[in-house]
Amino acid sequence: MSQREQQQAQAGAFIHGLLIEKQCDYDAFYHLTFLLGNSILLPVFSSASRIVGARGAPGPQLQVGRSYHLLLLMRPRQLKYRGMGEGAGKPGLVALALRQVARDARGVSGERIVLQHHPVSGRIIDPDWEWEHQRYILVETAIGRAVLNRKAAQDDLKERAGELAAGSLLEWELWRSELLAVLDGARPGSS
Incomplete structure (x- = not known):
């Protein structure tokens, strides 16, 4: 079994969600919203040219109402390393309440509050x-496995970058998550 086939066989450990909203800007950039278990809404950014699927499906092929296993690239603002002996907590989520204007066919129909969630920490599974x-840091977050850019992490962590080890915790401030790959084919909406 090739390395890619092994990784796809482990897709169940990665983030799994139902695509509930898909907005496109400039025919290349997508703003996706996935509904995860426990009513968690996860916003995901994607560039159609970067997405690689199990069948080579680009971003435009993602369909609202279908479930996907996702390989997400976490893009933190500031990354912090917590070694195994530093009293690090469990990987967590933070929720942000965003105000949006709801529109219908007649125009503006009022405001709504959308509670979006973002992973803010992850336990290192594989630092390389x-x-x-490409080389990434594989982490287990509160919603499933994701990756961090190894080079960006080394730049943020500076002298502590050499200490990265499986079992340690990384914490970050929110910025965004990007869709790096779809790990399996789409399945009809049931999770």
């Missing part, structure tokens, strides 16, 4: 994980 000939 490979995907599509």
